[in-house]
Amino acid sequence: MRVLSDEGGFGKTYLAEDVDKLNEPCVIKQLAPKFEGNWALKKAVDLFEKEAQRLQQLGEHPQIPTLLAYFQQDGYLYLVQQFIDGHNLLKELQQRLIYSGGDIEELLLNLLPILKFVHERGVIHRDIKPQNIIRRSLQPPLDKGTRGDLVLIDFGSSKQLTAKVQLKMGTAIGSHGYCPIEQIRDGTAYPASDLFSVGATCFHLLTGISPFQLWMENGYAWMKDWRQYLRDPVSDKLAGILDKLLHKDMQHRYQSASEVLSDLTGFSAPLPPKATPIIFRATPKPASPKNHPILRNFLIAGTGILLLGLGEFWYSQSRHQDTVSSSIGEENNPPSDNQPSQIGLEKFSLANTLKGDSNSVLSLAISPDGQSLVSNSDNNIKLWNLTTAEEISTLKGHDRRVNVLAISPNGESLVSGSADNTIKQWNLATGQEIRTLSGHSNSIHALAISKDSKTLVDGSDDNTIKVWNLETGKEICTLKGHLAAVRSLAISPDGQTLASGSFDRTIKLWNLTTAKKIRTIRGHIDKVTSVVISPDGNTLVSGSFDRTIKLWNLSTGKQIRTLRGHFGKVTSLAISPDGNTLASTSYDRTIKLWNLSTGKQIRTIAAHFNGVQSVTFSLDGKTLVTGNDDSTIKIWRISR
Numbered sequence: 001m002r003v004l005s006d007e008g009g010f011g012k013t014y015l016a017e018d019v020d021k022l023n024e025p026c027v028i029k030q031l032a033p034k035f036e037g038n039w040a041l042k043k044a045v046d047l048f049e050k051e052a053q054r055l056q057q058l059g060e061h062p063q064i065p066t067l068l069a070y071f072q073q074d075g076y077l078y079l080v081q082q083f084i085d086g087h088n089l090l091k092e093l094q095q096r097l098i099y100s101g102g103d104i105e106e107l108l109l110n111l112l113p114i115l116k117f118v119h120e121r122g123v124i125h126r127d128i129k130p131q132n133i134i135r136r137s138l139q140p141p142l143d144k145g146t147r148g149d150l151v152l153i154d155f156g157s158s159k160q161l162t163a164k165v166q167l168k169m170g171t172a173i174g175s176h177g178y179c180p181i182e183q184i185r186d187g188t189a190y191p192a193s194d195l196f197s198v199g200a201t202c203f204h205l206l207t208g209i210s211p212f213q214l215w216m217e218n219g220y221a222w223m224k225d226w227r228q229y230l231r232d233p234v235s236d237k238l239a240g241i242l243d244k245l246l247h248k249d250m251q252h253r254y255q256s257a258s259e260v261l262s263d264l265t266g267f268s269a270p271l272p273p274k275a276t277p278i279i280f281r282a283t284p285k286p287a288s289p290k291n292h293p294i295l296r297n298f299l300i301a302g303t304g305i306l307l308l309g310l311g312e313f314w315y316s317q318s319r320h321q322d323t324v325s326s327s328i329g330e331e332n333n334p335p336s337d338n339q340p341s342q343i344g345l346e347k348f349s350l351a352n353t354l355k356g357d358s359n360s361v362l363s364l365a366i367s368p369d370g371q372s373l374v375s376n377s378d379n380n381i382k383l384w385n386l387t388t389a390e391e392i393s394t395l396k397g398h399d400r401r402v403n404v405l406a407i408s409p410n411g412e413s414l415v416s417g418s419a420d421n422t423i424k425q426w427n428l429a430t431g432q433e434i435r436t437l438s439g440h441s442n443s444i445h446a447l448a449i450s451k452d453s454k455t456l457v458d459g460s461d462d463n464t465i466k467v468w469n470l471e472t473g474k475e476i477c478t479l480k481g482h483l484a485a486v487r488s489l490a491i492s493p494d495g496q497t498l499a500s501g502s503f504d505r506t507i508k509l510w511n512l513t514t515a516k517k518i519r520t521i522r523g524h525i526d527k528v529t530s531v532v533i534s535p536d537g538n539t540l541v542s543g544s545f546d547r548t549i550k551l552w553n554l555s556t557g558k559q560i561r562t563l564r565g566h567f568g569k570v571t572s573l574a575i576s577p578d579g580n581t582l583a584s585t586s587y588d589r590t591i592k593l594w595n596l597s598t599g600k601q602i603r604t605i606a607a608h609f610n611g612v613q614s615v616t617f618s619l620d621g622k623t624l625v626t627g628n629d630d631s632t633i634k635i636w637r638i639s640r
Contacts, residue, residue: 413470442461
C-alpha cells in the first residue's frame with residue numbers, strides 16, 4: 001500500500017494487505033541486497049535473520065512484535081508482521097509536552113515486565129529509547145485517561161546474553177545518550193545495560209530533553225545532575241529509582257527488571273532464573289532462507305549496522321487459540337501434577353463464540369437459572385440463550401453506550417447503567433422496561449444488587465455512589481468520599497457491607513445499613529477496576545491497572561497477598577460460586593484462573609484477539625463467559 005521506511009541499499013518496509021485474510025493489513029520488511037559479498041551486507045543479513053528468530057520466540061509475549069511469516073523469494077528475504085495502529089513515545093511526548101512522575105511510574109509498570117520476560121530468555125534489546133516503545137491505540141477509544149499498553153519493538157539489534165559484540169569499522173549497536181558506557185565503549189551489554197536505557201528514556205519523557213543532545217555536549221556527565229533538568233519535582237521513591245537506573249557504574253545499577261519492580265511497588269519479587277543461551281531450532285520449509293547462498297553460515301555475534309525500526313507502527317501477537325495454554329514468564333507458577341487445583345482436575349473447553357456489534361463487551365451477566373446471558377452492545381443490550389448461543393432479543397432504550405449490567409438474584413430484574421447518566425430496570429422475562437433511575441451527572445459504570453434482590457447500588461464517574469430501593473425505584477442515599485470515578489462495587493453476602501473500587505486508587509468499605517464509611521483501603525498504585533467478595537464473606541479481592549490482584553481480609557481491611565502474572569492491566573474479576581476459584585481478565589488478552597485460598601495460578605486461557613474486558617461465572621459454576629474489546633463473547637464449559 002505504501003512505503004513505511006526506506007533503508008536504501010538494504011531494503012524497505014511496507015504497509016501491505018493480506019488478500020488471503022480479507023485484506024487484513026500487515027507489514028512487510030524486505031531485505032533487498034545490492035552488494036553481495038560486502039561485509040556490511042553480511043552483517044545486515046545476519047541481523048535480519050536473527051530478528052526473525054527472536055520475534056518467533058519472543059512474540060509469545062503480547063507486548064512484543066509477532067512474526068507472521070519469514071521467507072525467501074527471488075533472491076530477497078522477507079519478514080511479515082501483523083500491523084496494529086499506534087504511536088511511539090517520542091511522538092506522544094511531542095503531543096503532550098510533559099510527563100508527570102505518576103506517568104513515569106505507570107510506564108515502568110508497563111515496560112519492566114516485558115524486559116523481565118526478554119532477559120529471562122537470554123536476550124537483551126540494546127536499543128531501548130522512546131522511538132522503540134509504541135503505545136497501542138485502543139479500538140474503540142475508551143474513556144479519557146485510559147491508555148493503551150506499551151509494546152517494545154525493533155529487536156534487530158538484540159543479541160544473546162552470553163555473546164559479545166565484535167567491533168568492526170567503528171560500529172556499535174545502540175543510540176548514544178540512551179546506551180550505557182559499557183555498551184558504547186566495550187561493546188558488551190547486559191540486563192543492567194537495558195535498564196540504563198530505560199532510565200534514560202524516563203529522563204527524556206520527564207524533562208523533554210534528549211539524552212543524545214546532552215551526551216553530545218557533556219558525555220555522561222549529565223547523569224550525575226539529571227534532577228536539574230526537571231520541570232516539576234518527582235517523589236523521592238521515583239528519584240531514587242532513576243538514580244540507580246542511571247548510575248554510570250554498571251555494578252551499582254539495578255541488575256534485573258524484578259529489582260526495579262520490587263522498589264517501585266514495595267513488594268519483593270523473585271530473582272530471575274539464570275539466563276541460558278537460546279537454541280533456535282529451524283523447521284524445514286519450502287524455499288527456506290537457508291538455501292540462499294549468503295545465509296549458509298550464520299554468524300553468532302552481530303554488529304549493529306541495520307536497525308529496521310518501524311517508527312510510528314507496532315506489531316503484536318494475535319495468534320488466535322481456542323485452546324487453554326500455559327502462560328510464559330509468570331511470577332506465580334501453576335501447581336504441579338502432584339498438587340492439582342480444583343479446576344485443574346476438570347475439563348475446561350470452549351463451547352461457543354458469540355459475535356456482537358462493533359463495541360467492547362464491557363459487561364456480562366448470567367441469569368440465576370443459567371439459561372440466559374446478557375451483554376452490552378453499543379446503546380443496547382443483547383439477550384442470548386446460553387445453551388444454544390442464539391440471540392434472543394435486543395433491548396433498546398438508552399441514548400448512549402451501555403457500560404454495565406446486573407441481574408437480580410431472584411432472576412426477575414435486569415439493570416443497566418449507561419453513559420447517558422441513567423440506570424434502567426427491565427423485566428428479564430419480557431424484555432420490557434420497568435423504570436428509569438436518574439440523578440447522576442456522569443456515566444454509570446458499576447452496579448451491585450443485594451442477595452435479597454431489594455437493594456441496588458450504583459457507581460458513577462461523578463465520584464458518587466447511590467443506593468436505591470429496587471422494588472420501588474426510590475433513592476435511599478448517596479455515598480460520597482471517592483476523589484475519582486467509581487468503577488466497581490460488591491455487596492457482602494449478608495448485605496451489610498459494600499466495597500467500592502475507584503480510579504482514585506483506593507477501595508472504600510461502607511455500612512449499607514447506616515450509609516457510613518467503615519474504612520479506606522490503600523495498596524494499589526493505579527486505578528482500581530474491579531472488586532469482588534468471596535461467597536463466605538471473608539475475602540475481598542481487587543484488580544487494578546497496576547497489573548496486580550490483591551486479596552484483603554474484609555473484616556479488618558488487612559492485605560492477605562498479592563497475585564502477579566498479568567502482563568497488562570487487570571480489567572475484571574469473578575469468583576466461582578463455590579469460592580474456590582478466582583478468574584481475572586486483562587488487556588494482555590488472557591483469562592487467568594487462580595486458587596483463591598492459596599493464591600496459586602491454575603492456568604492461563606489465551607483465546608481472544610484483543611483485551612479481555614469482562615468475566616462472569618454461572619450460578620452452578622459450570623460455565624464461564626468472557627467478553628472482549630473486539631465485541632466477541634466466549635462461552636467456556638467446565639466439567640469433571
